[in-house]
Amino acid sequence: ESGAAVTAEMVDDVARKHFPPCMLNLYDRLKRDHHLKHFGRLQLGLFLKGIGLPLDEAIVFWRRMYGATMSDDKFNKEYKYNIRHSYGQEGRRANYSPKSCQQILTANQPGTQDSHGCPFRHFSPENLQSFLVDKYRIDRSGPEMRDIMDSVKASHYHVACTRLFEVTHGVKKGEGLGNAESVSHPNKYTDRSRELEKE
Ligand code: SF4
Structure with a gap:
């Protein structure tokens, strides 16, 4: 099991010190572009769940990362659902595992x-x-x-x-x-x- 729970605030520090290349690359791209394509979101999102970022903190994290490039309305309608879904809170409520x-x-x-x-x-x-x-x-x-x-x-x-x-x-x-x-x-x-x- 992973260490202590991770908050949205902590992700940057944990990324610098502890992320492998696949995830540091995604994180840095997201930070730079305020955007990631579907498979990138999925790969990073499930990984973050796996390191102990709870659902409510994941929503805070992704909202911040998209920043002003996305309206609250678009975030709430299109992105929040997908985050909740990857945490098993929507749709089939499947518990998706981080990718190996x-x-x-x-x-x-x-x-x-x-x-x-x-x-x-x-x-x-x-x-x-x-x-x-x-x-x-x-x-x-x-x-x-x-x-x-x-x-x-x-x-x-x-x-x-x-x-x-x-x-x-x-x-x-x-x-x-x-x-x-x-x-x-x-x-x-x-x-x-x-x-x-x-x-
Ligand atoms: Fe390392 Fe595996 Fe990530 Fe490749 S996919 S960078 S081998 S942790």
């Missing part, structure tokens, strides 16, 4: 205008490297970057993500999220990152 790496890597391949997906798989090598330098302070010409890019080249995306986790959390190579577990779910990445901060 496997689902993100293989389903609904992103087009050029999309920001969902997994940066290790869906970014060009150049964009991925710049992203890792900018957002995770990885040295562009260091051995860690080489490890990560070698895994990407071999299509071992979860290995690349696990290496990123190790490097950014001061964890020894091969230890992964603990007991050599590799990243298989974005929520695990974040939950473990938040745990390590408390230890």
